[in-house]
Amino acid sequence: MGSLGDGVNDDASLPNDERLVRTMPLWGIRSREIFLHDGRATDLPTAISLHDGQAKAAAAAFNAMGTGQQQDLLNFLGTL
Numbered sequence: 249m250g251s252l253g254d255g256v257n258d259d260a261s262l263p264n265d266e267r268l269v270r271t272m273p274l275w276g277i278r279s280r281e282i283f284l285h286d287g288r289a290t291d292l293p294t295a296i297s298l299h300d301g302q303a304k305a306a307a308a309a310f311n312a313m314g315t316g317q318q319q320d321l322l323n324f325l326g327t328l
Contacts, residue, residue: 278326292322 272285283295299307310318 274325274328277328292325293318 277292281290283289283292284298289295289298293310296307296310310321313321
């Protein structure tokens, strides 16, 4: 996640990289009111667009989708 790292590394085989972030599971995402590890996003489109680092391509892909495709993805996430 680029500069958004939480500095938590629970895998001794990996280097201590401050830019790493443990990813929260998507289960129950429909009941959350804040997103990202620091709560900076209050909706999923914003959370997706704020991704950086390894997830920057995923954010760009979401932003390149048409409105209908974005809504389809958000509807799917709302079922989790």
